[in-house]
Amino acid sequence: MMESEEGKERKEKDGLRLTLIHNGVIVTMDDGSRVYSNGAIVVEGDRIRAIGRSSEIIDRFSPLADEIVDLQGRIVLPGFVNTHVHTSQQLARGIADDVDLLTWLHERIWPYESNMTEEDSYLSTLLCGIELIRSGVTCFAEAGGQHVPGMARAVELLGIRACLTESTMDSGKGLPSGWSARSADDCIQSQRELYSRHHGAADGRIRVWLGIRQIMNATDQLLLETRNVAKELKTGIHMHVAEISYENQYVANTRGVNGGTVTYLEKIGFLQSNLLAAHSVWVSDNEIELLSKAAVKVSHCPASAMRMLGFAPIKEMLQIGLCVSLGTDGAPSNNRMSIVDEMYLASLINKGREAYTKGATDPTAVPAKAVLKMATIDGAKAVLWDDEIGSLDVGKKADLVVVKPFTWSMVPVHDCISSLVYCMRTENIESVMCNGHWIMRDQKILTIGEDQIVAQAKHASIELLKRAGIKISPKMNVL
Ligand SMILES: [Zn+2]
Numbered sequence: 292m293m294e295s296e297e298g299k300e301r302k303e304k305d306g307l308r309l310t311l312i313h314n315g316v317i318v319t320m321d322d323g324s325r326v327y328s329n330g331a332i333v334v335e336g337d338r339i340r341a342i343g344r345s346s347e348i349i350d351r352f353s354p355l356a357d358e359i360v361d362l363q364g365r366i367v368l369p370g371f372v373n374t375h376v377h378t379s380q381q382l383a384r385g386i387a388d389d390v391d392l393l394t395w396l397h398e399r400i401w402p403y404e405s406n407m408t409e410e411d412s413y414l415s416t417l418l419c420g421i422e423l424i425r426s427g428v429t430c431f432a433e434a435g436g437q438h439v440p441g442m443a444r445a446v447e448l449l450g451i452r453a454c455l456t457e458s459t460m461d462s463g464k465g466l467p468s469g470w471s472a473r474s475a476d477d478c479i480q481s482q483r484e485l486y487s488r489h490h491g492a493a494d495g496r497i498r499v500w501l502g503i504r505q506i507m508n509a510t511d512q513l514l515l516e517t518r519n520v521a522k523e524l525k526t527g528i529h530m531h532v533a534e535i536s537y538e539n540q541y542v543a544n545t546r547g548v549n550g551g552t553v554t555y556l557e558k559i560g561f562l563q564s565n566l567l568a569a570h571s572v573w574v575s576d577n578e579i580e581l582l583s584k585a586a587v588k589v590s591h592c593p594a595s596a597m598r599m600l601g602f603a604p605i606k607e608m609l610q611i612g613l614c615v616s617l618g619t620d621g622a623p624s625n626n627r628m629s630i631v632d633e634m635y636l637a638s639l640i641n642k643g644r645e646a647y648t649k650g651a652t653d654p655t656a657v658p659a660k661a662v663l664k665m666a667t668i669d670g671a672k673a674v675l676w677d678d679e680i681g682s683l684d685v686g687k688k689a690d691l692v693v694v695k696p697f698t699w700s701m702v703p704v705h706d707c708i709s710s711l712v713y714c715m716r717t718e719n720i721e722s723v724m725c726n727g728h729w730i731m732r733d734q735k736i737l738t739i740g741e742d743q744i745v746a747q748a749k750h751a752s753i754e755l756l757k758r759a760g761i762k763i764s765p766k767m768n769v770l
Contacts, residue, residue: 307336308727311352313345315362315693316707319683320369320667324660326707332367334689337494337727342683362693366707368663369682370429370452370690370725371630372670375529375569375590375618378445379404379412379436381419382752384622386761392535392599397465399761400623404437404458405467406759411751412441418748419628420449421741425734426629426717427692429725432590432674434569434621435459435502435529439485447493450730450738452690454674455489456500456529457482459517460508475513479520486524496726498676500567503530506552507541514561521565527675532556532568534600539573553578562587567673569618572596572603579607588614588673591665593636594627595620602644605637606656616673617665629717630666638662638712659712693722 310333317330319342331348333341333356341348353359380400387399407415423431430452433442439457446453459478460466482501490499501521503509521528532552533539539551548555553574556562562585569590571582582589591605595618608615617637619628641657671681679688694715696704701719704710723731730738756763 308357309340309352309355310334310358310360310727311348311356312360312362312367312691312693313349315364316366317342317683318366318368318663318707318711320664321682321684330367332683332689332691334724334727337688339683339685339687339689342685364697365721366694366696366711367683368427368692368694368711369667369671370680370692370723371427371666372616372674372676372681373423373428373431373619373628373630374567374588374616374670374673375434375592375620376419376423376431376628377434377436377621377624378416378419378431378442379407379438380621380623381415381422381628382407382411382748382755384626386756386763387623388626389766395599395623401465401467402759402761403623403755406755407437409438409441411755412436412438413445414744414748414751416442416445417449417739417744419622420445420451421736421739421744422628423630424449424451424723424731424736425720426631427694427720427723428630429690429692429723429730430454430671430674430676430680432456432500432527432529432567432618434531434618435504439489439499443489443492443497446497448739450496450728451725452496452676452680454498454500454527454529454676455485456502457485458504459502459513460504461513462510463508466508475510475516478513479516483520483524486526490524490526494726498526500527500529503528505531505534506538506555511559514556514559518561518563522563527565527567528563529567530569532571533573533578534570536573536601551575551578553581557581557585564588565675569620570596570600570603571608572600574604576604576607579604579611579613582608583611583613586614588616590616590618590673591637592618592620592625593633593640595624597636597640598624602640602647605641606644606653609657609661614669614672615665616670617662631715631717631720634662634666634712634715637665659706659709662712663708689724689727691724692720693724694719695721 313331317327319325331345387395432454435456435458461475486499564586645653668681671677700716701714
């Protein structure tokens with residue numbers, strides 16, 4: 292009787308759709324690190340209503356359910372959070388492979404970005420979104436790109452969650468002509484407008500953050516106004532911090548402060564708990580402490596670091612209790628936008644780094660559990676959204692991923708957490724739910740026409756490269 296009364300009450304109240312997912316391994320990533328070996332989740336509307344052992348959940352909720360999904364032993368995880376991705380760079384995949392950093396930036400990326408239209412940004416974000424969803428990402432933090440309205444339109448359609456940020460620069464050498472004239476006031480005003488237009492859009496899935504591209508392209512006025520406005524709007528700041536070793540030299544030369552970017556940012560009072568510092572490769576032990584004291588969040592991008600930046604001291608950051616999350620960076624820095632690949636790399640690179648710094652690898656460094664936290668709950672903390680996402684908890688938003696572990700890449704599964712980090716491939720991600728809606732089922736994305744977007748994006752990329760005058764030399768004798 293209790294079930295039918297509950298059902299009646301539910302339908303009378305708001306008629307929210309109820310989905311019962313059961314008979315699976317539920318990896319909650321909650322405070323108690325609970326894993327239900329035969330568990331169930333009940334999704335009501337956009338939130339998780341119940342979670343527990345299948346035996347305790349099925350009888351109570353199956354009479355109420357609009358949809359019942361029997362997982363047959365599949366694994367369920369919280370949706371992954373990619374905390375550093377340049378969605379507007381997806382059309383630039385492959386335009387800057389095997390080139391040095393200055394060529395990468397001045398001759399490829401800036402000409403590309405400064406020639407983008409809003410439609411390019413829209414298509415680029417859709418193309419990037421396909422790869423994000425296929426790798427189980429339900430929330431991402433845009434690193435700072437072009438045409439936020441184009442990104443927002445794409446995110447609304449894709450059905451995922453995002454913290455969108457405009458690329459913001461008010462100084463620096465080598466900028467394309469259209470960008471160099473921007474003042475700090477212009478940058479702030481433009482971001483305020485984006486905030487008022489898009490923050491909270493798409494059923495609350497879109498948030499707007501403030502951005503600083505990097506210290507070399509930001510005056511103190513821009514840094515400090517960004518800090519103040521972010522506080523006023525109660526939002527986050529996304530910035531590339533201590534990305535390349537030259538940055539520390541640059542800070543010494545131009546700001547007269549020795550010690551590095553983080554030391555300088557601390558000195559001017561810029562380090563705050565709402566700062567998401569991307570990369571943070573060239574930081575000293577003292578600077579790790581400064582980041583930790585200020586509760587700054589770090590986005591570790593292993594593939595991009597290995598290609599162009601260097602080894603980030605992740606083991607030391609975790610030891611001191613710093614919140615470290617995972618990002619893919621943009622397509623021209625990584626080529627793959629899979630957070631599944633980044634989990635694997637994060638573990639290997641940080642074990643191998645011990646040989647580089649201490650003479651022997653350490654297989655215990657940055658273990659699987661820490662890596663899985665980086666991609667889920669710590670990712671949610673990094674984007675200041677852990678009150679609603681990042682773990683499977685009653686009352687949180689229903690953002691989840693279904694993994695099919697029965698294929699050659701994962702069999703046999705002896706320890707679920709190890710397998711998810713060391714064995715899982717993007718292809719094992721079978722279904723994805725965000726905000727209570729299935730956005731991918733059985734590896735078919737339901738929110739957009741994938742083939743059509745791939746074709747349009749291919750065309751838009753060719754046209755954009757022509758406009759920007761970017762030529763890619765073939766690496767072999769192409770006949
Ligand atoms: Zn970046």
